[in-house]
Amino acid sequence: MERRRTEPRPDWQRLVEAQGLVYPLTRHPDDSLRPYWDESAYYVFTLPEVEALEEVVEELHAMCLAAAGHIVTGDRFADLGITDPRVIRAVTEAWHRRAELPSVYGRFDLRYDGTGPAKLLEYNADTPTSLVEAASPQWFWMEDRFPGADQWNSLHERLVAAWRKQAALLPPGSPLHFAHSSADELGEDLMTVAYLKETAEQAGLDTDWLAMEEIGWDPLSERFVDNRLRFIRNCFKLYPWEWLTTDRFAGHVLDTLDNGGGTGSTLWIEPAWKMLLSNKALLAILWELYPGHPNLLPAYLDGPRELAHTTGYAAKPLLGREGAGVTLHEPGTGPVVREGACCYQELAPLPAFDGQHVVLGTWVVADEAAGLGIRESSGPVTDEYARFLPHVIL
Secondary structure (H helix, E strand, O other), rough: EEEEOOOOOOHHHHHEEEEEEOOOOEEEEOOOOOEOOOOOOOEEEOHHHHHHHHHHHHHHHHHHHHHHHHHHHHOOOHHHOOOOOHHHHHHHHHHOOHHHHHOOEEEEEEEEEOOOOOEEEEOOOOOOOOOHHHHHHHHHHHHHOOOOOEEEEEHHHHHHHHHHHHHHHHHOOOOOOEEEOOOOOOOHHHHHHHHHHHHHHOOOEEEEEEHHOOEEOOOOEEEEOOOOOOHHHHHHEOOOHHHHHHOHHHHHHHHHEEOOOOOOOEEEEEHHHHHOOOOOHHHHHHHOOOOOOOOOEEEOOOOOOHOOOOOOOEEEEOOOOOOOOOOOOOOOOOOOOOOEEEEEEOOOOEEEEEEEEEEEEEEHHHHOOEEEEEEEEHHHHHHOOOEEEEEOOO
């Protein structure tokens, strides 16, 4: 693994926007616009390095599924902050019928510097973004700059294959709706959904899309409808389950939930059991089940324990995103009071290349490792101001 500097293509912004990355710049607190898509540098990997990482990702995914099963059979929902009996029943039923429910993709964030074992930082299994830039613009960047090189990137092909395979699981007679929140001002959620919709269409599915805020409720039929008053039978939502089960229409979602076998009127993708994987409590349960595993960091739910005095720790909200609410604590800094439930994970500072802190976002599609996206940040936490850098295998 190596970071190399290079000159950006003269018309890079126009190119990546045409390839779906309509948010190539980030507005910073000083009101300046700086590149989010950053091709002033790139990362190089060897093929054996990537093959080893693929094995790690697939092993971690299998371990996460085993941990999800443990949460269900051991009734560990309270550890995840899931206490509503109706939500627990919905997740439990979805888990037991997961073979009948489409599950598309997820992203592991890993700490890796090319010298030691990759370490799991978190699993974004419900509503992961940075998919568009990982699948499309970085592939075309490689073809422009390094024709004949390779890249850890089979995202597009695997997504199309996943939709084609899962088409038989979708209730017939209705398009597969794709929904995002209109509260997204940057267009990231919109373009992620648009890209997934495109891959579903290439798999032969009939699709449509709308904003989550446009979904209506028909009190006569007691079913969800789209903005043309058609019943919503299948819906991929880039909208977290913890919102879907607490919003104004949460009761209707649970009342009409299709958890496989045509038992309800609306089938949501990703399925409800993904709540078990998108929660930071999973990190502590993994450490409990696989203590000492080389790709895990010690993690606890009841406090930092020995980490407070030995390595230090990162306190992570159970449902935080883009680094929100994450705090880092050096050893011996004393107790810190947190308002909400947290996972306390061993402090593993991100490796620095040319002074930039890097995290690997490794993708899983239909249970198989599918690609890599790299983000850099100036500070020790990968936040909303991080940059995306392409990579090649040489």
